[in-house]
Amino acid sequence: MSKFTLKWGILATGGIAETFARDLWPNPETRDVKDVEHKVVAAASSSSKSRAEDFLKEVRGVEGAKAYGSYKELANDPNVDIIYVATPHSHHYQNVRLCLEAGKNVLCEKAFTTNAKQLEELIKIAKEKKLFLMEAVWTRYFPLSIQVREWITSGKIGPVYRTFADLSMAMPPEDTFKDNHRMVNPALAGGALLDLGIYSLTWIFQTLYTTQKSPQAPSVLTSVRQYKTGVDEQTTMLLSFPREDGGDAHGIATTSFRVDGDPDGKASAGPSIRIQGAKGEIQVFHPAFRPTKTKLILKDGTIEEKDWDFPGPGKGSGWKNGFGGTFQEEGEGQGMYWEADECAYALRDGRKEGKYESLEESLVIMRTMDEVRKQGGVKFPEKIETTDYPVDLN
DSSP: OOOEEEEEEEEOOSHHHHHHHHHTSSOGGGGTOOSEEEEEEEEEOSSOHHHHHHHHHHTTOOTTOEEESSHHHHHTOTTOSEEEEOSOHHHHHHHHHHHHHTTOEEEEESSOSSSHHHHHHHHHHHHHTTOOEEEEOGGGGSHHHHHHHHHHHTTTTOSEEEEEEEEEOOOOHHHHOOTTSTTTOGGGTOSHIIIIIHHHHHHHHHHHTTTOSSOOOOEEEEEEEEOTTSSEEEEEEEEEEEOTTSSEEEEEEEEESSSOSSTTSSSTTOOSEEEEETTEEEEEOSOTTSOOEEEEEETTSOEEEEEOOOOOSOTTSOOOOEETTEEOSTTOOOSTHHHHHHHHHHHHHTOSSOSSSOHHHHHHHHHHHHHHHHHHTOOOOHHHHOOOSSOOOO
16 A cells, blocks of 8 residues: 655744654654655745755755745745744744645644634635644644543543643743743743643643533633743643533643743652543643653552653664754654644545644634733734734744
8 A cells, every 4th residue: 555645844944843854754654654654845944045955954854855045935835735834933823824825734833823813814714725724732642642532531530520731841031041032032922821831731621622522612710920021931720611511620721931840850749730530530741742651540449650652763773853952862753743644644534634633622722822811911012913914023
């Protein structure tokens, strides 16, 4: 049986773009995926064509891969099936719209956009043009996450009444970032919420929303501690999800630049995610974006611990991947390939959105974050909040 080949264009050449593109290089059969494959056939850098050329060499793009010095050239490349958008949150709306207007399918890094109105517009365009559009919430496509959701939907821990989820990383902003850094710069939609808190919300939603037959959007109550630049440096959210049988389920999502969810790096502080049901609980250990350990604890005394692998070509392959200057063991995958596989299956089968996070759910999450920012008094410049197009953000 012939494999379905998905030809990728990479829009932007920063750290997350490199990590994603690197993960496309190993043979998918190393993770037991036998019917799709990936090729990086083009990349674009807004700074220069030479930067894109260097990027393609670094990530082992295919022979003859095209390098571009503008995003528009990439969007118009007829050899590209899908574009991965890896720019800062502030630029997602403009960049994704460029690609959609050019007739390209898109996988966009999270957070999807700066606000819900922008995402509504992108979804409208994608549907009008019959294009695939998905938010790159890679964690949802891990076998670990799929198993957690299956435990919930099968009733393993009974009805779920509460989920705690945290992603906090101690990096005091005044010591770690200059004020114009994307993590704390309002002009780049900085702050803990859209960068780290999106993972806390991912776990809240995939355990209390995705798993429901008739999910309903939650009410939101939040407390925000602002940094001097005006972005959030610490945010706590209480989400109440209505249930058809009355009452509601509670999601407590936290994120911070001030404290660490795993202070000693040895999981001594316990799980970062706790999913609590009538018959027991599921624990998922730090970090929320790439967890490798779960613990199932049931009232009948059952305790099941599991370590989860991230397959790759293995030791001796000379291949490594990682993020932020830290690499996994030689030959071990980062895990971004699973969301890429989902894109391949969707395009092969004619689907226009992801299997494990619909566009509607992405929109509910964006509306939730809008409400969090509103309650916390976090505002971004109008030029990155607008739905006007095109807008020059440079």
